[in-house]
Amino acid sequence: QQQVKQSPQSLIVQKGGISIINCAYENTAFDYFPWYQQFPGKGPALLIAIRPDVSEKKEGRFTISFNKSAKQFSLHIMDSQPGDSATYFCAAGQGGSEKLVFGKGTKLTVNP
Amino acid sequence: GAVVSQHPSRVICKSGTSVKIECRSLDFQATTMFWYRQFPKQSLMLMATSNEGSKATYEQGVEKDKFLINHASLTLSTLTVTSAHPEDSSFYICSAGRDTNYGYTFGSGTRLTVV
Numbered sequence: 001q002q003q004v005k006q007s008p009q010s011l012i013v014q015k016g017g018i019s020i021i022n023c024a025y026e027n028t029a030f031d032y033f034p035w036y037q038q039f040p041g042k043g044p045a046l047l048i049a050i051r052p053d054v055s056e057k058k059e060g061r062f063t064i065s066f067n068k069s070a071k072q073f074s075l076h077i078m079d080s081q082p083g084d085s086a087t088y089f090c091a092a093g094q095g096g097s098e099k100l101v102f103g104k105g106t107k108l109t110v111n112p
Numbered sequence: 113g114a115v116v117s118q119h120p121s122r123v124i125c126k127s128g129t130s131v132k133i134e135c136r137s138l139d140f141q142a143t144t145m146f147w148y149r150q151f152p153k154q155s156l157m158l159m160a161t162s163n164e165g166s167k168a169t170y171e172q173g174v175e176k177d178k179f180l181i182n183h184a185s186l187t188l189s190t191l192t193v194t195s196a197h198p199e200d201s202s203f204y205i206c207s208a209g210r211d212t213n214y215g216y217t218f219g220s221g222t223r224l225t226v227v
Contacts, residue, residue: 036218043118043205043218044156089155099146100216104155 004092006103013110019077021106023090026071032093034100035064035075037086044089048075080110115139116208118219125196125226133191133222135206141186142208146216147179150203162189162206196226 005024013019023033031052036044050057050064050073057064063076077084087107091100115138125131135145143164148156160181161169168181178200180192189208193200203223209216 041221041223043207043221046217099158099161101158102155105153107153 004090004101004103006090006106008106009104010107011109013080013108015080015082015110015112017080017110019080019084019108019110020074021088021090021108022072022074023092023103024070024072025092025101027092027094028071029094030092030101033064033066033073034091034093035062036089036091036102038089038105039086047088077108080108082110082112084108085110114209114217116206116217116219118206118222120222121220122223123225125224127197127226128195130192130194131196131224133193133204133206133224135189135191135208135219137187137208140208142189143186145183145189145206145208147181147189147191148205148207148218150205150221152203156205159191164189193224196224198226200224201226 007022034049035047037047038044048059048062048064050066052068055066061078066073087105089105090103093100117136117138119134145162147159149159150156158171159174162181162183164183164186170176178194183189203221205218205221207216207218
């Protein structure tokens with residue numbers, strides 16, 4: 001029940017395209033859903049986060065869509081750029097943003 | 113704001129020795145810090161929750177005597193890998209947060225190689 005399932009495992013997108021990564025969770029007590037971007041050899045960096053009281057949050061080219069009834073949330077990267085090539089992790093937290101459960105990650109490659 | 117510094121970024125040690133990794137919150141006080149472990153091309157696995165002034169809370173399966181955590185101040189938590197073995201080689205990452213509204217920031221990670 002503590003798992004967060006993330007798909008796809010890897011994704012290849014052309015420059016300018018839309019990258020979509022999906023996550024699903026089981027624990028309805030989760031109330032914080034962040035997305036992290038990680039480059040090789042570096043720690044994860046918070047990209048964008050959402051709480052269950054909204055269905056969508058947009059920051060620049062990054063959008064989180066949240067479906068509470070389906071217990072799913074997704075990250076959309078518009079106008080994908082080669083610099084977006086990284087591994088993306090979704091996560092879920094309870095009681096704010098404390099202990100996080102991470103998805104297995106998606107390696108995104110944006111071809112020029 | 114919310115800068116977390118982790119040191120060292122890389123360390124190589126011999127089997128049987130101990131290694132200390134530091135995690136500092138530079139511009140805020142953190143009563144709670146988290147330590148994660150990440151194997152190559154895998155997700156982050158929470159090892160323990162570090163609480164300032166009290167004992168750390170370890171996740172199931174994590175040896176508390178092997179991975180010693182000390183959170184002696186509101187800006188510093190340390191992870192000591194004792195009697196390191198090659199299987200302890202991994203990427204160790206800490207995270208800390210100002211409060212729940214800001215979310216938690218990760219350090220840049222420490223690549224530990226035990227030879």
